Amino acid sequence: MRLDKLLSETGHGSRREVREIIRKQRITVNGSIAAVPEMQVPEDAEIRMDGVLLEKPGPVYLMLHKPAGYLTAVSDRSRPVVMELVDEPVKDLAPAGRLDLDAEGLLLITNDGKLSHQLLAPKNRVPKKYYVETDRPIPEGAAEILTNPIEFQEFTSLPGIYEKISERSAFLTVFEGRFHEVKRMFHAAGCEVTYLRRVAFGPLELSDLPKGEYRRLSREETELLKQCVSNQHNGV
Ligand code: URA
Numbered sequence: 001m002r003l004d005k006l007l008s009e010t011g012h013g014s015r016r017e018v019r020e021i022i023r024k025q026r027i028t029v030n031g032s033i034a035a036v037p038e039m040q041v042p043e044d045a046e047i048r049m050d051g052v053l054l055e056k057p058g059p060v061y062l063m064l065h066k067p068a069g070y071l072t073a074v075s076d077r078s079r080p081v082v083m084e085l086v087d088e089p090v091k092d093l094a095p096a097g098r099l100d101l102d103a104e105g106l107l108l109i110t111n112d113g114k115l116s117h118q119l120l121a122p123k124n125r126v127p128k129k130y131y132v133e134t135d136r137p138i139p140e141g142a143a144e145i146l147t148n149p150i151e152f153q154e155f156t157s158l159p160g161i162y163e164k165i166s167e168r169s170a171f172l173t174v175f176e177g178r179f180h181e182v183k184r185m186f187h188a189a190g191c192e193v194t195y196l197r198r199v200a201f202g203p204l205e206l207s208d209l210p211k212g213e214y215r216r217l218s219r220e221e222t223e224l225l226k227q228c229v230s231n232q233h234n235g236v
Contacts, residue, residue, distance in 0.1 A: 003029065003047075004037035009089045010057040012049070026050050059112035060090045061222050063204060064214040066107045072098035082107060086214055096120060097177055105130070105198030106206040108225075109214070118229040119202065122176040125158070126202045126228060129173040130182050133195035137167040142189035146172060150188045157185055171199070202228040 001009075007018040007027070019037040021027060027034040028048045029041055041047065047054045066072070066082055072095050073081045082095055086109060096108040096116035110116055119126050146162040161173040174181050183193045199206050203224035209215060217225070 001041055001043075002037070003027070003034055003039045003041050006041055006047075007054075009091060010054065011089065012054075021049065057090075059110060059115075060088065060093065061112065061217040061225070062086060062088070062093070062109040062214045063206070063209065063217055063221075064095075064107045064109055065206060065209045065211045066099050066104055067211045068102050068104050071101055072107065082109070085212055099198060100180065100183075100196065103196040103198065104211065105196075106201050106204060106209075107198070108201055108204065115226060115229070119225065120177060122178070124229050125175040126177075127161075127173050127175055127200070128177055128198060128202075129161075129171055129200035131165075131195075131197045131199050132170050132172055132182060132186060132193050134168045134170075134186060134191040135194050136191050138164065138170060138186075139190040142186075142191070145189040146185055150185055152178075152184060152188075157181060160185060173200075 003022060004015055004018050007013070007021070008015045012018055013021065022034050022037045025033045026049055028051075029039070029045050031046070064082060064085060069080065070085065071079045071081045074083050074094055075081055079101075083093065086093060090111060092111040092113075093109055094111070094116070096110055097120050099105060099107055108116075108119070118124055143162050143164065146160045148159050150157045155178055157178065158175045160175075163171040165171065172182055172185065174185070182196060186193045197206075204217070204221055
């Protein structure tokens, strides 16, 4: 990668600022003063600023409160996408999994493709907890249906954890993340979902993060995420 790009993408200033730093000969690459901002830097190069070794950029983990109306995608021809809400000088960020266009809530965004893949693998059974509102009172037998396997055409859902809140609202925790899973489970239980918000993803909780905003995960949250796939101990 180009030296100026690398320095600015790792948080050492705007492109203009890092060029200035390079011109002032404050940067060395593998022990030699970096002469030009455009120089190509090998991936394993040792880069120092004022003699201090720069940390290699680690993976980045963000939690976004996705608003309805945004597609869970990196780009789209006509519709707004969730990545437009993220302004980070980091390459290759992408949503881990998806929420429907009309759904809201916790979306993990990362450039750690390996962890993302592990979190989404149905076999790892990472819990996802949703707040749901329905078009009519949730039928009497819904709890029984939602907490048992439901046979759909292409898959059988695992039993969910159902917590009724009121006549027309509930929490449902699911463990696989199949396409339209929550909406289809409620449909099978005899009502339609009119509002859907993901409130937890594995050990992460949306809490009071405002809609449309994002934050970096703390080191502790990142560790918990990694543990939840390594131990398969996924308690919400
Ligand atoms: N289940 C759904 O039906 N939709 C989502 O966006 C997520 C889970």
